[in-house]
Amino acid sequence: MNRLQGIHIPNLDEKMGMNAEKYVNSLTKPPGSLGRLEEVVIELAKMTGEAFPEISPPGVIVFAADHGITSEGVSAFPQEVTCQMVRNFLNGGAAINVFSRSINARLSIVDIGVSSDIEDENLVKKKVRYGTANFLNEDAMSPDEAVKAIEIGFELGQKMINDGAKCLILGEMGIGNTTTSSAVAAAISGKNIDSLVGIGTGIEKNKIPYKQQVIMNALKRRKPAADDPIDVLSKVGGLEIAGMAGAMLAAASNRTPILIDGFICATAALVAKLISNQVTDYMILGHRSVEPGHTHVMELLGKKPLLDLEMRLGEGTGAAVAFPILQSAVLMLKEMATFETAQISNKE
Ligand SMILES: O=C(O)c1ccc[n+]([C@@H]2O[C@H](COP(=O)([O-])O)[C@@H](O)[C@H]2O)c1
Numbered sequence: 001m002n003r004l005q006g007i008h009i010p011n012l013d014e015k016m017g018m019n020a021e022k023y024v025n026s027l028t029k030p031p032g033s034l035g036r037l038e039e040v041v042i043e044l045a046k047m048t049g050e051a052f053p054e055i056s057p058p059g060v061i062v063f064a065a066d067h068g069i070t071s072e073g074v075s076a077f078p079q080e081v082t083c084q085m086v087r088n089f090l091n092g093g094a095a096i097n098v099f100s101r102s103i104n105a106r107l108s109i110v111d112i113g114v115s116s117d118i119e120d121e122n123l124v125k126k127k128v129r130y131g132t133a134n135f136l137n138e139d140a141m142s143p144d145e146a147v148k149a150i151e152i153g154f155e156l157g158q159k160m161i162n163d164g165a166k167c168l169i170l171g172e173m174g175i176g177n178t179t180t181s182s183a184v185a186a187a188i189s190g191k192n193i194d195s196l197v198g199i200g201t202g203i204e205k206n207k208i209p210y211k212q213q214v215i216m217n218a219l220k221r222r223k224p225a226a227d228d229p230i231d232v233l234s235k236v237g238g239l240e241i242a243g244m245a246g247a248m249l250a251a252a253s254n255r256t257p258i259l260i261d262g263f264i265c266a267t268a269a270l271v272a273k274l275i276s277n278q279v280t281d282y283m284i285l286g287h288r289s290v291e292p293g294h295t296h297v298m299e300l301l302g303k304k305p306l307l308d309l310e311m312r313l314g315e316g317t318g319a320a321v322a323f324p325i326l327q328s329a330v331l332m333l334k335e336m337a338t339f340e341t342a343q344i345s346n347k348e
């Protein structure tokens with residue numbers, strides 16, 4: 001697969017992880033008493049290869065794109081909300097703007113496939129096409145478009161890291177993308193569609209069987225190949241999902257930790273894993289979304305989320321809210337006294 005074929009993801013630095021573990025156990029607390037903070041900082045040491053991992057400043061990239069499948073009435077909101085929310089991001093008024101400011105993150109908003117044009121000097125204009133096609137009736141995009149969207153994500157992830165980001169948060173905006181994500185997750189995992197479909201932006205619960213049926217019919221017609229990420233993306237995927245997957249691959253190839261958001265972001269992580277299995281070594285899961293598919297996808301990624309705040313917004317918000325937990329973990333390592341320096345008697 002062109003340029004992405006040559007992508008190299010370094011092995012985790014296990015030795016640095018062992019050093020970090022030893023050092024965590026020398027800090028003034030009973031061993032294990034800081035629970036998952038201890039696990040997290042050891043993971044970060046393995047990822048970064050640093051004795052005292054640096055994760056600040058974080059960088060947030062929000063990929064926006066439209067979905068032809070919205071014509072089937074699968075979302076509670078109309079398609080034009082994608083474009084309207086992009087304007088809201090650019091004006092600083094969305095939840096991800098607020099949370100990015102609170103963690104001092106650089107925030108980048110990318111049009112990778114919105115169905116209308118948006119003029120704004122702060123928008124990163126990388127439109128691959130004006131929304132996907134309705135994948136119930138035809139392939140969502142061409143294989144070339146899927147590759148292009150992954151490459152754009154990779155370039156923008158690399159740029160965010162070159163500009164100084166030490167941890168990457170990927171967010172998305174795309175009316176209809178819980179339907180797309182359910183289709184992608186089902187295609188890759190073979191899981192029953194019933195377990196992967198939820199209310200998204202808030203459809204009535206009694207509409208869920210219809211949403212499931214649309215996805216089942218589409219999968220029957222499109223027949224995506226489970227082990228081929230480009231086939232899955234081009235047949236039933238989304239441009240923001242491809243972009244996020246590309247950015248994740250860039251982060252992992254730079255040893256930069258990735259903080260994963262909700263269902264759509266985790267589905268992009270699953271696609272990235274199909275492209276390069278080791279990419280998940282560099283992922284930490286920020287939160288558990290209300291979308292039922294998220295729990296299944298997180299299991300496929302082999303990781304547990306940090307938070308469960310019953311959120312289902314997307315945009316990268318769950319990851320941004322989880323970021324201070326990583327900061328606490330890193331500060332624990334950097335600033336706590338050891339038993340020796342504080343002259344505290346250690347365990348018998
Ligand atoms: O991140 C999540 O888990 C999540 C769960 C439900 C909805 N969303 C957001 O809501 C939109 C998709 O919902 P829907 O109902 O239009 O498929 C899209 O813009 C996502 O960012 C996001």
Ligand SMILES: Cc1cc2nc[nH]c2cc1C
Nearest residue numbers: 077081173201313314315
């Ligand atoms: C208002 C709104 C904001 C969002 N942010 C992410 N998905 C969204 C969906 C809607 C409808």
